[in-house]
């Protein structure tokens with residue numbers, strides 16, 4: 132049997148192990164998102180519109196991840212030397228204490244505000260770069276323990292929108308896992324009565340969802356010492372120890388135990404992720420197809436570059452192919468392929484039709500409900 136950590140190599144080790152158990156199988160690697168030689172930074176690539184290239188000094192890391200307590204602990208405990216720069220940055224953040232709570236280390240409020248207001252910065256602005264990004268070499272300093280968002284975001288997907296939807300489902304699942312386990316860790320490790328009340332107010336878990344005006348301390352990057360002390364309770368000034376214990380508690384959990392902690396909501400999200408996984412593995416063609424919506428973004432000689440489900444993952448499409456798409460008008464897929472062959476002398480292979488369907492150039496026709 133293959134090693135699940137290897138076959139799920141797109142995911143951090145802890146999440147790879149859990150997803151192997153949740154999905155009962157391995158996840159195909161997204162080979163088009165070539166992070167070490169960033170696909171979005173390659174100006175020679177014919178399939179990236181000139182206006183969309185990413186800045187190699189940031190790649191897609193114009194984002195600060197929300198690290199739940201147990202991932203913070205795993206980063207602090209990580210012996211791999213490659214993690215040292217990321218770990219040092221995280222340690223600096225813990226010492227500063229801004230957006231550092233028993234739940235984890237999250238976006239500082241000033242960054243959060245900028246992120247919500249800025250436009251056209253993604254993949255471009257150095258001011259918005261993640262603190263854990265290692266400029267030298269352009270690598271992630273916390274790669275083995277990156278969070279649900281970082282672990283599931285790809286600029287390109289081998290199976291287009293089918294892959295995108297699969298990873299969206301996994302992101303949702305892992306984000307729920309992160310929230311549940313962060314709360315569970317706090318519950319396990321006695322923070323003290325006052326801290327418990329401070330961390331779980333009556334409107335929990337909705338607290339913090341509405342953005343409030345920033346005060347002078349927040350703008351100056353200073354923490355509210357009294358509130359910080361209150362929130363950390365018994366663990367005040369022992370933050371590292373707390374995070375490391377969270378890591379130890381969580382790292383031992385099987386997927387069945389994670390599900391038991393997460394409850395019914397997690398069961399539902401898991402089932403949806405399993406369905407998206409089956410779609411990702413399926414090679415079947417939809418029974419009937421019709422033309423979807425796409426946009427020519429770069430006209431070429433005999434090929435056009437078209438944008439379909441994502442601006443970052445356009446398709447290079449032969450004009451000849453574009454001209455026969457109207458055969459897919461809701462009739463059975465086999466009949467459409469046959470008609471194109473008979474009338475246009477063009478042989479569309481099932482794998483090409485599947486690709487057009489994956490990239491939503493062609494869309495499945497919804498089945499009529501049985502009366």
Ligand code: SF4
Pocket residue numbers: 163164165166167168169170171172185190191192284285286287
């Ligand atoms: S996922 Fe990010 S780092 Fe990886 S290739 Fe795409 S833009 Fe580059």
Ligand code: SF4
Pocket residue numbers: 191192193194195196261262263264265270271272273274277278281
């Ligand atoms: S944690 Fe890593 S992958 Fe995520 S934004 Fe930062 S550098 Fe990029």
